[in-house]
Amino acid sequence: MIQAVDVKKSYQTGETEVKALQGVSFSIEKGEFMSIAGPSGSGKTTLLNLIGCLDKADSGKILIDSETIHDQSKKELALLRREKIGFIFQSFNLIPVLTAFENVSFALSLLNVPEKEIEERTLILLEEVGLKGMEYRLPNQLSGGQQQRVAVARALIKNPLIVLADEPTANLDSKTGEDILKLMKAMNTKHNTTFVFSTHDQMVMDYADRLIHLHDGQIQSDELNPAAKG
Amino acid sequence: MKFLIHFAWKNLSRYRKRTVITSLALAFGIGLYIFTDSMLVGIAEESERNLIWYETSSARIMDKEYWQEKDNLPLKYAIDNKEQVLDTLKAAGIKAAPRTVFAGEVIVYKDPYPEDGSIYSKIFAIDPLKDSDVFRFKDAIVKGRYLKPGENGVLIGSWLAEDIGADVGFPLSITTRTRDGYMQVIDTTIVGIINCPNPYINRASLFIPLDTADSYLDMRGGVTEIDMKYSNFRKAASISSEVLEKLGPLAERVEIKTWEELAADFIALAEMKSKSSGIFLLLIFVIAIVGVSNTMLMAVFERERELGMMRAMGMEDKQVRRAFLLEAAGIGIIGSLAGILFGILLDFLIIHWGIDYTSILRKADMGYRVSGVLYGTWNPSAMIKAFFIGIFLAVASAWIPVKRGLKMEITDTLRNV
Ligand SMILES: Nc1ncnc2c1ncn2[C@@H]1O[C@H](COP(=O)(O)OP(=O)(O)OP(=O)(O)O)[C@@H](O)[C@H]1O
Numbered sequence: 001m002i003q004a005v006d007v008k009k010s011y012q013t014g015e016t017e018v019k020a021l022q023g024v025s026f027s028i029e030k031g032e033f034m035s036i037a038g039p040s041g042s043g044k045t046t047l048l049n050l051i052g053c054l055d056k057a058d059s060g061k062i063l064i065d066s067e068t069i070h071d072q073s074k075k076e077l078a079l080l081r082r083e084k085i086g087f088i089f090q091s092f093n094l095i096p097v098l099t100a101f102e103n104v105s106f107a108l109s110l111l112n113v114p115e116k117e118i119e120e121r122t123l124i125l126l127e128e129v130g131l132k133g134m135e136y137r138l139p140n141q142l143s144g145g146q147q148q149r150v151a152v153a154r155a156l157i158k159n160p161l162i163v164l165a166d167e168p169t170a171n172l173d174s175k176t177g178e179d180i181l182k183l184m185k186a187m188n189t190k191h192n193t194t195f196v197f198s199t200h201d202q203m204v205m206d207y208a209d210r211l212i213h214l215h216d217g218q219i220q221s222d223e224l225n226p227a228a229k230g
Numbered sequence: 231m232k233f234l235i236h237f238a239w240k241n242l243s244r245y246r247k248r249t250v251i252t253s254l255a256l257a258f259g260i261g262l263y264i265f266t267d268s269m270l271v272g273i274a275e276e277s278e279r280n281l282i283w284y285e286t287s288s289a290r291i292m293d294k295e296y297w298q299e300k301d302n303l304p305l306k307y308a309i310d311n312k313e314q315v316l317d318t319l320k321a322a323g324i325k326a327a328p329r330t331v332f333a334g335e336v337i338v339y340k341d342p343y344p345e346d347g348s349i350y351s352k353i354f355a356i357d358p359l360k361d362s363d364v365f366r367f368k369d370a371i372v373k374g375r376y377l378k379p380g381e382n383g384v385l386i387g388s389w390l391a392e393d394i395g396a397d398v399g400f401p402l403s404i405t406t407r408t409r410d411g412y413m414q415v416i417d418t419t420i421v422g423i424i425n426c427p428n429p430y431i432n433r434a435s436l437f438i439p440l441d442t443a444d445s446y447l448d449m450r451g452g453v454t455e456i457d458m459k460y461s462n463f464r465k466a467a468s469i470s471s472e473v474l475e476k477l478g479p480l481a482e483r484v485e486i487k488t489w490e491e492l493a494a495d496f497i498a499l500a501e502m503k504s505k506s507s508g509i510f511l512l513l514i515f516v517i518a519i520v521g522v523s524n525t526m527l528m529a530v531f532e533r534e535r536e537l538g539m540m541r542a543m544g545m546e547d548k549q550v551r552r553a554f555l556l557e558a559a560g561i562g563i564i565g566s567l568a569g570i571l572f573g574i575l576l577d578f579l580i581i582h583w584g585i586d587y588t589s590i591l592r593k594a595d596m597g598y599r600v601s602g603v604l605y606g607t608w609n610p611s612a613m614i615k616a617f618f619i620g621i622f623l624a625v626a627s628a629w630i631p632v633k634r635g636l637k638m639e640i641t642d643t644l645r646n647v
Pocket residue numbers: 011012013018019020038039040041042043044045046047200642
């Protein structure tokens with residue numbers, strides 16, 4: 001469903017060139033719950049950004065739905081993200097002036113879905129992520145965990161091909177982080193949505209069905225985890 | 231689009247402090263603009279009015295030779311058939327007043343004056359019965375009374391009176407030359423002091439009865455000018471040509487100059503002033519721009535991450551831009567409306583109470599035909615203009631930071647620091 005083929009990416013900062021990814025290849029199948037792990041600076045964010053069409057690789061190919069995304073325009077990429085990719089960010093990134101409900105429905109209103117349907121789907125999903133009764137609160141009236149639940153709902157509302165989460169629990173305490181992971185796993189099971197998340201936290205890795213270890217921009221190991229929690 | 235408007239409104243009401251401060255900066259500029267415009271237009275209109283009411287009238291009939299030597303105030307180029315001209319004008323329904331204008335030296339002596347002295351002055355010989363049909367001096371008497379026909383009385387401009395220490399009842403001698411060039415002294419008594427809104431009159435003018443002047447100056451019934459009041463001074467040129475037609479054979483010896491021709495220097499000055507006041511108004515806008523763009527800049531920079539997130543979620547750049555610019559337009563609308571209210575309040579003050587400029591105008595001749603209290607005028611077109619300029623300013627000052635934000639890589643705006 002999604003494929004990375006010998007993907008390379010480096011950054012130029014002044015005189016020095018940082019090789020963030022040095023030839024990464026793997027594929028992701030529908031419904032996978034997969035973690036990309038690795039120490040700081042190993043290239044996790046860089047890789048997720050490339051899969052999420054937020055950035056372009058220097059060489060190699062990324063295929064989404066067997067379409068390579070190398071020569072799309074900015075506008076086409078925006079459309080692709082809008083329809084097929086959900087993001088969950090480390091620092092939640094909710095729009096502060098919008099309520100939980102509006103933050104979620106916003107993602108759907110970009111897709112020309114009828115208003116009635118937007119409302120129904122949003123309310124159902126907010127209930128599923130455990131926010132019944134808090135639909136009309138603003139982000140600053142919600143705890144970090146609750147905000148991240150809104151973010152999960154926002155990523156899922158459009159039934160995306162894949163949800164990408166860059167260190168989704170890094171800003172949460174371990175108990176709340178684990179709850180978010182359980183929620184993501186539950187959604188993965190229920191809707192068969194593909195999740196890819198990065199982390200360097202062992203607890204988080206324990207939930208993944210599949211684990212890719214990155215080191216210095218290269219895949220060190222890529223293995224299934226039959227004993228995954230959740 | 232509906233969502234974007236909703237979103238913009240949410241942002242405006244949520245960041246209330248910022249909305250209020252930015253709108254206030256804008257409102258201040260807009261209000262000041264409306265006020266300044268009101269004042270400048272008020273001065274211009276009043277200048278024009280005072281020029282016509284006290285100086286030029288709508289248009290003036292004079293001998294064809296007069297204009298070339300007008301600076302010498304020559305008596306030899308007089309209109310000798312004034313009765314016929316006046317009758318024709320009367321039949322045509324045009325108000326008119328004959329005048330003879332001459333130059334003279336005013337001589338005063340110590341006691342009752344503070345000291346001996348003489349001063350050059352422009353003397354208007356006016357018909358006390360007809361002059362008020364065209365000019366407005368009757369209402370400008372601040373002390374004493376208006377002229378009576380045949381008397382040796384004189385009206386004196388208030389600033390001139392103050393300068394030489396004159397008062398009602400004081401004697402005043404005018405040395406001049408008759409129509410034929412002989413020296414003549416006219417001994418008069420001050421009967422009234424004139425203080426009109428036209429500083430040119432206040433500063434150096436004297437008025438005596440026309441028939442008195444006629445005999446002293448040997449005018450033999452001639453007058454140097456006949457001033458007319460038109461129903462609409464804006465159409466002075468076309469009415470003048472109609473008048474010339476009506477005068478028929480009488481028009482052979484005379485010509486008509488409209489107030490615009492009579493005060494060409496004033497008109498030129500007014501045009502120059504409206505240019506320089508344009509620069510002044512521009513300055514006010516620069517102040518508003520600086521005030522607005524500062525907060526706008528901050529507001530957008532602060533939300534770079536939000537901007538990046540919106541793009542990550544698949545909003546197109548133009549949609550993101552529209553969202554932010556709509557918000558700025560909202561501030562523009564609020565600021566402009568508040569500015570117009572502020573402007574109306576300031577206008578109200580300056581239209582009803584005015585600003586007293588007497589001392590400034592007295593010391594410095596600025597070419598304005600106004601003195602005393604200046605009043606503004608309502609100018610709705612300036613308000614409408616200001617409204618749109620306000621919105622434009624707000625949107626323009628958000629444009630640059632939004633453009634910058636959109637230029638950044640999405641990944642850079644989202645990076646955790
Ligand atoms: N925009 C950038 N400009 C320059 N260098 C960058 C940029 N983004 C990433 N890098 C560098 O590329 C390498 C990989 O960075 P990346 O952010 O992908 O690592 P990471 O695994 O996500 O690390 P962390 O766990 O700290 O988030 C690092 O050495 C980083 O300094």
